[in-house]
Amino acid sequence: MSKKELIFATHNAHKAEEIQSILGESFVVKTLTDIGIHEEIEEIGKELKDNAYIKSSYVYKKTGLNVFSDDTGLEVTALNGAPGVYSARYAGDKKNDTENINLLLKNISSFEDKTAQFHTVMSLFWEGQHYYFNGVCKGIISSKRLGDNGFGYDPIFIPEGYTQSFAQMTPKQKNILSHRGRAIKEMTSFLLT
Ligand code: IMP
Numbered sequence: 652m653s654k655k656e657l658i659f660a661t662h663n664a665h666k667a668e669e670i671q672s673i674l675g676e677s678f679v680v681k682t683l684t685d686i687g688i689h690e691e692i693e694e695i696g697k698e699l700k701d702n703a704y705i706k707s708s709y710v711y712k713k714t715g716l717n718v719f720s721d722d723t724g725l726e727v728t729a730l731n732g733a734p735g736v737y738s739a740r741y742a743g744d745k746k747n748d749t750e751n752i753n754l755l756l757k758n759i760s761s762f763e764d765k766t767a768q769f770h771t772v773m774s775l776f777w778e779g780q781h782y783y784f785n786g787v788c789k790g791i792i793s794s795k796r797l798g799d800n801g802f803g804y805d806p807i808f809i810p811e812g813y814t815q816s817f818a819q820m821t822p823k824q825k826n827i828l829s830h831r832g833r834a835i836k837e838m839t840s841f842l843l844t
Pocket of ligand 1 (some may be wrong): 723724739740751769773801802803833
């Protein structure tokens with residue numbers, strides 16, 4: 652059987668490897684770097700799905716290849732869904748995880764409702780058609796940092812039904828229940844059937 656090529660509109664090789672291992676040998680997942688696209692695609696959308704679409708459609712229009720992209724945000728109920736689409740640069744353009752966490756803890760401290768969710772949207776161009784896939788992981792924001800694994804807001808996010816934060820879990824444990832893991836599962840079950 653011939654392998655099907657799928658471009659992941661990211662420069663992050665680690666993310667591409669994760670998808671490759673789930674899709675298996677009938678697919679070849681390539682990053683933007685692999686296909687010679689070196690520019691940063693500006694994420695100027697007001698919603699996660701806009702940013703996901705901006706990245707995948709940029710590559711689709713340029714190459715005509717099968718391509719997908721993702722965008723993730725942490726949506727905190729008491730903050731009306733913030734930081735949401737602005738999660739990476741909540742405390743400013745430097746994209747500093749520690750400063751983002753500190754600002755979020757400060758902004759949520761006076762609220763009793765600590766519920767939040769991570770939301771991932773994937774945008775896929777497959778054989779000329781466009782599709783969206785979603786993955787959500789509900790949980791609560793802890794009052795302080797817990798654990799050192801992972802990245803982003805992992806040390807302050809405790810998924811529903813657990814007492815440990817994402818940063819206290821192994822990558823394997825986190826991937827099974829995470830927003831991104833769930834969105835990937837949705838997309839891969841579409842691609843594999
Ligand atoms: P991206 O769309 O995957 O680049 O994610 C945007 C931002 O959301 C990241 O810079 C992180 O701050 C946050 N984020 C995304 N996924 C996760 C996660 O799995 N754990 C913690 N933070 C995350």
